[in-house]
Amino acid sequence: MDWQALQEGCRTCRRCALGDTRTNVVFGAGDRGATLLFVGEAPGEAEDLSGMPFVGRAGQLLNSFLDEVGIAREKVYIANILKCRPPENRDPSPTEEEACRPWLEEQIRLIDPKVIVCLGRIAAARLIKPDFRITKEHGTWFERNGRLITAVYHPAYLLRDPRKRPDLQSDLEGICAKLQQLEQG
Numbered sequence: 001m002d003w004q005a006l007q008e009g010c011r012t013c014r015r016c017a018l019g020d021t022r023t024n025v026v027f028g029a030g031d032r033g034a035t036l037l038f039v040g041e042a043p044g045e046a047e048d049l050s051g052m053p054f055v056g057r058a059g060q061l062l063n064s065f066l067d068e069v070g071i072a073r074e075k076v077y078i079a080n081i082l083k084c085r086p087p088e089n090r091d092p093s094p095t096e097e098e099a100c101r102p103w104l105e106e107q108i109r110l111i112d113p114k115v116i117v118c119l120g121r122i123a124a125a126r127l128i129k130p131d132f133r134i135t136k137e138h139g140t141w142f143e144r145n146g147r148l149i150t151a152v153y154h155p156a157y158l159l160r161d162p163r164k165r166p167d168l169q170s171d172l173e174g175i176c177a178k179l180q181q182l183e184q185g
């Protein structure tokens with residue numbers, strides 16, 4: 001599948017019931033040739049209304065962290081485990097995650113990033129391991145399907161618990177260092 005077929009298929013997707021309640025599919029955005037792919041959980045209200053990932057409060061916080069460590073948002077790709085907003089921002093159900101999985105898998109195949117960063121526990125549980133412990137394992141590197149993958153606190157979580165902000169800062173610094181290492185090696 002190429003990008004156009006993928007995006008069109010996703011835009012009209014009816015594989016789960018979220019297709020009945022969404023305003024827009026939030027396909028993902030950014031550089032399709034990116035080395036770094038961020039994967040969040042699911043669109044919130046602002047994303048559902050705009051069709052763009054991470055544009056609400058959590059997205060603005062993410063932007064400020066990316067600025068701080070010198071990662072240009074337009075040079076990375078940002079997607080989510082679910083492409084449609086769960087009503088009331090509830091957690092994605094396993095059925096929804098399973099139904100949506102092929103879209104992200106195909107995005108990963110096309111982008112072919114060197115590094116994947118899960119934003120929060122839900123993405124980490126899906127992409128790293130089901131029992132991922134975000135408090136203990138954030139910033140730890142894993143290898144999945146020949147790619148490096150790590151997880152950091154979800155920015156929405158930091159809006160609720162600002163004491164965790166330094167952890168996100170240092171994990172992002174570690175990610176920058178890893179990218180530099182990969183470029184040099």
Ligand code: URA
Pocket residue numbers: 026040041042043044047052053054055056058059080119156
């Ligand atoms: N939270 C997410 O996980 N993804 C978004 O796109 C917005 C908020």
